[in-house]
Amino acid sequence: MTDTLHLEERIAHLTRVVEDLSDVIARQDRIIDSHARLLDMLMARDAARDAEAGGSIPLGDQRPPHW
Structure with missing residues (x-):
């Protein structure tokens, strides 16, 4: 159960990072x-x-006048 919770947290974090990066790219x-x-x-x-x-x-x- 702990592994599932950890994976769900990671997925949520990565989803947020992708959305933030998408906003940065759009800007x-x-x-x-x-x-x-x-x-x-x-x-x-x-x-x-x-x-x-x-x-x-x-x-x-233009060439300078002294040339």
């Missing part, structure tokens, strides 16, 4: 989706900014 999935949308928005904004620049060389890619 992480929502965060990843949010970050992906934000990244898409930032990339679109950057592309629009590049298009507005009219094909000029980005400041980071």
